[in-house]
Amino acid sequence: MNHSVLLIEDDAELSAMLRDYLQEDGFTVGVAGDGERGVAAALSGEWEIAALDVMLPGIDGIEVLRRIRATSELPVLMLTARGDDIDRIVGLELGADDYVSKPCTPRELAARLRAILRRSGERDSAPPVVSAGQLTLYPQTRRALWADTPVLLTAAEFNLLELLVRHAGRPVSKDFLSQQALGRPHAPYDRSIDVHLSNVRRKLGPLPDGRSRIQNVLRQGYQYIPE
Template identity: 40%
Template sequence: MTEPPAPRRVLVVDDDPTVREVVAGYLERAGFTVDHADDGPAALTRAQASPPDLVVLDLMLPGLDGLQVCRRLRAAGPVPVVMLTARGAEEDRITGLEVGADDYVTKPFSPRELVLRVESVLRRTGAPPAAGPRLRGGGLVVDPAARTATGPGGRLALTVREFDLLAHFLRHPGRAFTREELMSAVWGWDFGDLSTVTVHVRRLRHKVERDPARPVLITTVWGVGYRFDGSGGTADTGAAEGEDLP
């Protein structure tokens, strides 16, 4: 008889005990195992001792702030991060996404919404590899099954969302997408702050464009959104003669 999978582990990091208690309660009712930390150093210690499947991370923390913790978590491995930020602090939210957070929720927030965001991120990270051939375009090669991406300079270090966004663009070369369409297709949400899409496109450009300030692969379609303009951006099953595969 097959044993049921172990519950996914979430590390909740917030210096407010009430927030930790409420968030933990909702996550546990949703079937997660929850660990706690009340400052930045404690979060890193707990994450190292028992690596979580996801971290819910407050931006404002004693010891080390959430941005520093997120950077160090990212340096150690690809653990997904959902960041908690103060309402109206748009610059902080954007900075959080730029250092590698997969998503953010603004305070005060609905615990149910937070659980939905956590489940959404974990679905992406824990989804079985997508079937299908490698995707190519603009000198980029994406392998959906292995979840690897390479460019002219070698392997690309992409977050979960950056990988999914690039794969989506490569599957639809030449098509212009609105930010709403990208949020629905890549994030799986029909609601949310569209600056999330803007920031991820910006981060992705820094990793795939020769000159991110003058992008030629992921271009802006004014009044619409974004389009992948790399030549030959179609899927195939084999490499061109002499081409090295990842």
């Protein structure tokens, strides 16, 4: 099955190289060279995933992501400068599914895109319902309900929450969460999981006693606390 990816990248030489590699690797590829066109293309419904450069002319990648997330849960992979932790964290807080540091190889980009798409599309073998208390997840349709009210989650957020709910009441390691939800090994100093789960905490709200529903267990990972 061919997947479709939108590259939002202003470097014409780089985008041409990435486009050629991804097309040879089986992707259908579109390119938008600035933020305004990137937003319009991302919201067109034509693409399965977007690879978004942070540094863009006009509106930057962070603003592009903000506008996409205002109306769409399209998976988004951010392309960030190596070592630029602020852009990565802000992007993840706004709902980016993952990031790749530039310069990156086309092979690495393709692998990361496929990992996100695979996690987003693993539906056939998933159980129809996963639940804990008032939270109900429907993996086959990627829907989340809290007491019958929809909870809007990105692909990465849904994957992480589903894993924690399946192991409700037990700690789940960051290594396991990263491999199963993000499709890559957990690296030292990588805060992706922490930021994604911070977003999920905010969307679910606290327990009646004020504690977080998702707790960090020292040296063991994260744990979902069912009511």
